[in-house]
Amino acid sequence: MKVKVLFFAGLREQLGTAGEEVELPGGVSTVAGLRAHLRARGGNFEQVLSEKALVRAAVNQDMVQPTSAIKAGDEVAFFPPVTGG
């Protein structure tokens, strides 16, 4: 299945991309699974999405937990903890 992945703020800068379409292998069905899949690419992805890194996620523009399910066509965003206000 395919999902649209977006990166914001420091993540976008470190990865050098604002986002991409990602084809997921079978078995990847959660936000944490997607994160691990991207991390497995190595390089910047491994570093920026490491388990130690404080990364938040949203699915279809709704802030979610890592265990949240994802499905084909979803917009999944990864970003640092927010600092507005």
Added chain:
Amino acid sequence: MKVSVQERDFDLSAEVAAISKSKAVGAVASFVGVVREVPMTLEHYPGMTETAIRKIVEEAGSRWQVMDCTVIHRHGALQPGDQIVLVAVASAHRGDAFAACEFIMDYLKTQAPFWKKEHRPDGARWVEARASDDHAAERWQGAPRKKAS
């Protein structure tokens, strides 16, 4: 309810006047956040930002009497002294107005997708989230949900 994410500045008195028109309104509490010391750029997540703020305002409305509410958050390049954010809540009485205004601001800090990048003389850096902001939002979790009168 008015929620706006915009680059341009806002006029506090005009925004307060706009939500004070009803004769039932007896209190308007407002908060304005201002850029302190360092120039910054604010990035956000278009679409999600507005939705997240609306949800926070709706949650405030389920806890307190909120007759009207305006939230404006700026993005883009901001200079020290610039206004960043406005939360204004109109209610019949001050208790609801104060509480809802503070609740909205506390949740906005932890739930609305904005990121600040500071531009200091030695370079630019992303501002790190503060644990104290999470604690400020968490303290509302045990707060009463019924509407005060």
